[in-house]
Amino acid sequence: MRYIKYAFLAIVALALVAVAVANRDIVTLTLLPSGLAALAATNQSIDLPLFVVIIAGVALGLLIGFIWEWLREFKQRAESARKDREIKELKRQLRRLRAEKHEGEDEVLAILDEAS
Numbered sequence: 307m308r309y310i311k312y313a314f315l316a317i318v319a320l321a322l323v324a325v326a327v328a329n330r331d332i333v334t335l336t337l338l339p340s341g342l343a344a345l346a347a348t349n350q351s352i353d354l355p356l357f358v359v360i361i362a363g364v365a366l367g368l369l370i371g372f373i374w375e376w377l378r379e380f381k382q383r384a385e386s387a388r389k390d391r392e393i394k395e396l397k398r399q400l401r402r403l404r405a406e407k408h409e410g411e412d413e414v415l416a417i418l419d420e421a422s
Contacts, residue, residue: 322361329356 336343336351343349 326357331356333359
């Protein structure tokens with residue numbers, strides 16, 4: 307399984323290198339469209355290679371997706387934690403009740419009684 311993982315990572319790395327080599331042209335990213343920039347009297351811009359823009363866009367999309375899913379699954383995680391606490395409490399009560407039931411008995415008889 308480890309070799310499959312390394313092979314997959316190598317293929318992804320080769321694909322990223324191919325995208326980077328094929329998209330080396332410089333592009334200009336501007337903060338606002340020209341109409342809004344004239345109204346705001348400012349227009350921030352930056353020149354970057356196209357592959358940087360593509361890879362940054364994919365990475366930003368993945369990050370937003372991961373955060374969205376983490377927030378969406380909050381109810382399930384909270385419910386699971388609540389049920390785990392309830393199970394621990396019930397196990398603690400069961401041990402206490404078993405100990406009270408077999409109080410004063412021989413340990414071997416108590417073990418045999420629990421097994422049946």
